Amino acid sequence: MNIHDQIRLDLACACRVIANEKMDDGIAGHISIRVPGSDELWTNPYPFYFADITPDDVVRVDMKGRVLEGKHQPNPSIDIHTAIYRRRPEVSAIVHTHPLYVTGYSALGREIEAFDQLGAFIFEEQAVYNEFIGTVFSDAGADPIAEALGAKNIGVLKNHGLISVGTDIRFALGYTLMAERAARIQAIAIQCGATKADALDDEIARQTKAANVELGHYEDTWQALIRRLRKTDPDLFEAESAAR
Numbered sequence: 001m002n003i004h005d006q007i008r009l010d011l012a013c014a015c016r017v018i019a020n021e022k023m024d025d026g027i028a029g030h031i032s033i034r035v036p037g038s039d040e041l042w043t044n045p046y047p048f049y050f051a052d053i054t055p056d057d058v059v060r061v062d063m064k065g066r067v068l069e070g071k072h073q074p075n076p077s078i079d080i081h082t083a084i085y086r087r088r089p090e091v092s093a094i095v096h097t098h099p100l101y102v103t104g105y106s107a108l109g110r111e112i113e114a115f116d117q118l119g120a121f122i123f124e125e126q127a128v129y130n131e132f133i134g135t136v137f138s139d140a141g142a143d144p145i146a147e148a149l150g151a152k153n154i155g156v157l158k159n160h161g162l163i164s165v166g167t168d169i170r171f172a173l174g175y176t177l178m179a180e181r182a183a184r185i186q187a188i189a190i191q192c193g194a195t196k197a198d199a200l201d202d203e204i205a206r207q208t209k210a211a212n213v214e215l216g217h218y219e220d221t222w223q224a225l226i227r228r229l230r231k232t233d234p235d236l237f238e239a240e241s242a243a244r
């Protein structure tokens, strides 16, 4: 499988995971993967539900969002991705969606707290973009988000949702899953009467994250997700099977 076909498959798989986890939001949300060593990225088509996207549907665009390959158009908010890629050469994948718990909590304009061991994964990874100036349709709307994200991997966007970035899709998707999970746990903990004082101790959170990342948590999770998708969503792998 060549690099473009692999990226198309990975991208469609990431979309399907977000849909299967019910973390999508209608036709909103976008995922991209940068073509290594280039100023090109593959992204999901618009307007599609994540649940319907196959490798055949995704589109390759340049850093202005112009379509280079594919039958469809990218999401009109693709500028959020290009603004981040321009600032972060090490970033090769971005996931943006509006999952329920992070989006609800984002109204407070605060970082999500780590209330359990898996919550530790988001410790010291977050930036908060503390304003909402309307749906992003231009660099002018995207640049403040990229600036607020800075060097962090998870952005909590006030009154909006979540953006996660990574050196590859395994990490960008992993941060997304972890952030929503942590926001859920936090909501339950707070509902039960917990306060910030009941969150993980900083040093313990730091150590817990480091140990699990070193163990390969994100790589292993991606492998497990793909194994699952081969059973639940075989349409994703039709082109791969045909090429054998």
Ligand SMILES: [Zn+2]
Residues within 6 Å of the ligand: 028, 029, 096, 097, 098, 160, 161
């Ligand atoms: Zn959005």
